[in-house]
Amino acid sequence: MAYDAVFVSTAWLAERLDAPDIVVVDGSWYLPAQNRDAAAEYAERRIPGAVRFDIDAVKDSASDLPHMLPRPEAFAAAVGALGIGDGMRIVVYDGPGLFSAPRVRWTFKTCGARDVVILEGGFAAWEKENRPIEHGAPRARAARSFTARLDHSAVATADDVARALDAGSAQIIDARPADRFRGEAAEPRPGVRSGHMPGALNVQATALVADGRFKDAPALAAAFADAGTDLDRPVITSCGSGVTAAILATALETIGKPVRALYDGSWSEWGASDRPIATGPAKPR
Structure with missing residues (x-):
């Protein structure tokens, strides 16, 4: 898929802010270490008319894992209440430029x-760029009807990942920082072991982004190739909790190599289980 099928420019959006079939979504979310408050930032300033989608609020409430994909009916109710309906073009942004927006886009697309x-x-x-910014109380949008349809094929489970590793049917690419991947740094979540899935590869999400945008296509392809990825074979992306895994998935999509699935539970699930782990550099099977 072409880059311009995944991204729109600020100029493009500025010309269409009042279009009735376009809804702007602030999908900002931050790690504790980033010391930023997404809700407070949205309340203070936002793109005019933007609604806020919080991955920690619209999630699978039955799971104790962080921001797991919500059930379709819960997603439909949440986004419908935000004024997002069938047939609308949804433009997602986040505060830094390219951090949580890919996860929000993946959530919307996976839910229909x-x-x-x-x-x-x-x-x-x-x-x-000094484009218009809205302050004060957000404008309420009229509720709409959204039809949610879960694309099960886009979501990998721990068992799917284990089978892929055992059979060599897909490459598992982990977006976490290299020191966590190698088991040299502690995980930020209590009870989660350090290391990686045996046979997984490591492409740090931060290595793909510069100034809030993806690097050019050759640089993206090189980052994956340097990590040992065969771009012609299926890929399942993973990370700490399913957020930066979507950055990897989106990067591959923009260079025409769409992933098979995203491992929603990611290392928060695998590292807290009794499944096998490895430490040190990646050792592809």
Whole structure:
């Protein structure tokens, strides 16, 4: 899929802010170490008319894992209440430019939204270009009807990952920092072991992004190739909790190599279980 089928520019959005079939979604989410409050930032300033989608609120409430994909009926109710309905073009952004927006886009698409794009450069670019910013209480949107249809094929379970590793049917690519992948740094979540799935590869999500945007296509392809990825073979992406795994998936999509699935539970699930782990550099099977 072409880059321009995944991203829209700030200029493109600025020209269409009042279009009735477009809804802008602030999908900002931050790690504790980033010391940022997504809800407070949205309340203070946002792209005019934007609604806020919180992955920690719209999630599978039956799971004790962080921000797991919500059930279709819960997703439909949540986004319908935000004024997002069938047939709308959804433009997602986040504060830094390219961090949580890919996860929000993946969530929408996996739950049945057909037309979801990411604002290139995010709110940081929008603000830097002195484009209009809305302050004060957000504008309420009229509720709409959203038909959710879960694409099960886009979501990998721990068993799916284990089978893929055993059979060599897909490459598992982990987006976490290299020191956590190698088991040299502690995981931020209590009770989660350090290391990686035996046979997994490591492409740090941060290595793909510069100034809130993806690097160019050759640089993206090189980052995956340097990690030992065969771009012509199926890929399942993973990370700490399913957020930066979506950055990997989106990067591959933009260079025409869509992934098989995203491991939603990611290392938060695998590392807290009794499944096998490895430490040190990646040793592909």
